[in-house]
Amino acid sequence: NAGVTQTPKFQVLKTGQSMTLQCAQDMNHNSMYWYRQDPGMGLRLIYYSASEGTTDKGEVPNGYNVSRLNKREFSLRLESAAPSQTSVYFCASGGTGVSNEKLFFGSGTQLSVL
Amino acid sequence: QQQVKQSPQSLIVQKGGISIINCAYENTAFDYFPWYQQFPGKGPALLIAIRPDVSEKKEGRFTISFNKSAKQFSLHIMDSQPGDSATYFCAARDSSASKIIFGSGTRLSIRP
Numbered sequence: 500n501a502g503v504t505q506t507p508k509f510q511v512l513k514t515g516q517s518m519t520l521q522c523a524q525d526m527n528h529n530s531m532y533w534y535r536q537d538p539g540m541g542l543r544l545i546y547y548s549a550s551e552g553t554t555d556k557g558e559v560p561n562g563y564n565v566s567r568l569n570k571r572e573f574s575l576r577l578e579s580a581a582p583s584q585t586s587v588y589f590c591a592s593g594g595t596g597v598s599n600e601k602l603f604f605g606s607g608t609q610l611s612v613l
Numbered sequence: 614q615q616q617v618k619q620s621p622q623s624l625i626v627q628k629g630g631i632s633i634i635n636c637a638y639e640n641t642a643f644d645y646f647p648w649y650q651q652f653p654g655k656g657p658a659l660l661i662a663i664r665p666d667v668s669e670k671k672e673g674r675f676t677i678s679f680n681k682s683a684k685q686f687s688l689h690i691m692d693s694q695p696g697d698s699a700t701y702f703c704a705a706r707d708s709s710a711s712k713i714i715f716g717s718g719t720r721l722s723i724r725p
């Protein structure tokens with residue numbers, strides 16, 4: 500039972516390069532989220548998708564784009580990476596109604612932008 | 614600007630002591646308040662949660678105290694153990710937007 504799977508686990512980019520972080524869940528959840536974790540800043544919401552076909556901005560969306568490819572998959576794209584985007588990125592999913600309150604997290608992607 | 618303010622940033626407690634982490638919020642659309650626990654190299658995992666219609670919830674050694682009028686809630690860990698050493702996040706669900714916002718985290722260390 501995989502839960503939430505993120506790829507890659509580690510990535511090093513040069514400033515200006517682009518990349519896509521992949522996330523897939525096998526729990527048939529409707530909502531999916533992307534957070535970034537930085538020391539002293541906690542988990543900050545980048546984008547989320549309350550259901551298949553919808554996406555919304557979170558607290559820190561600038562410099563990112565997302566695609567809810569289907570119910571299982573939610574990708575995060577950095578079009579032109581900047582050193583300020585060095586962080587640990589977590590994908591999470593949750594169900595609908597009262598059950599969407601419990602989030603299940605992936606193991607994270609550690610991204611360094613040089 | 615953090616919508617959920619968490620303190621302290623770090624906390625050291627002796628084994629067997631009580632660990633207390635505090636959070637505050639302003640948004641009245643928040644209707645669900647979970648706490649997550651994160652170990653190094655892992656994603657956060659739900660520890661315990663409370664709704665604003667109750668003032669306290671207890672699960673084993675973990676208790677959430679909730680003060681709706683003050684818009685504050687706290688996590689108490691009784692008889693703290695070295696295995697409780699982790700980072701703890703409070704969070705709140707914004708019912709108007711179906712999103713969950715986290716606090717800045719508390720790194721808890723339990724000394725043997």
